[in-house]
Amino acid sequence: MLIRITGTDLPGASCHPADAREYRNVYVGVQRKKVTGDLLDPQPGDAARVTWTLDCTVDGTDIRGPFIQGGPGGRFIYLSWGSIDESGTFAMFRRAKLMLSDVPAGILAAAATSGVLEATLGLTDAAGNPVCARVNPPAIRWTAGT
Numbered sequence: 784m785l786i787r788i789t790g791t792d793l794p795g796a797s798c799h800p801a802d803a804r805e806y807r808n809v810y811v812g813v814q815r816k817k818v819t820g821d822l823l824d825p826q827p828g829d830a831a832r833v834t835w836t837l838d839c840t841v842d843g844t845d846i847r848g849p850f851i852q853g854g855p856g857g858r859f860i861y862l863s864w865g866s867i868d869e870s871g872t873f874a875m876f877r878r879a880k881l882m883l884s885d886v887p888a889g890i891l892a893a894a895a896t897s898g899v900l901e902a903t904l905g906l907t908d909a910a911g912n913p914v915c916a917r918v919n920p921p922a923i924r925w926t927a928g929t
Contacts, residue, residue, distance in 0.1 A: 789904075809829075811865075833906070894927040
């Protein structure tokens with residue numbers, strides 16, 4: 784199965800979250816399992832829209848793959864926010880957690896049949912910064928794709 788994540792309403796190329804530090808050249812990507820700096824297709828924070836497609840396997844209600852974190856019943860995907868310096872080094876400062884346990888059973892079953900599970904979410908929080916922490920429905924919408 785594929786998981787397609789679409790992010791809209793990105794916060795911009797710079798931000799100033801609560802830690803009082805300003806971050807510039809902001810990017811977001813999907814973090815590889817257990818490897819903080821290894822990201823799938825980092826996208827600029829000022830893009831109009833971003834999309835990632837992940838390969839995974841589904842066994843009943845358990846979803847596994849190289850970008851799926853956590854154990855059975857608690858699997859999730861990290862969207863990692865960071866700044867990229869002149870040398871191309873990514874320094875993470877914030878993450879959003881997309882819980883696969885939030886996918887309704889009927890939608891997961893339909894996605895397993897269609898071959899695509901889609902997640903759509905806005906990527907800017909109420910303060911205008913990159914969304915972080917656990918992203919709960921309705922802030923994220925899970926659907927079976929085609």
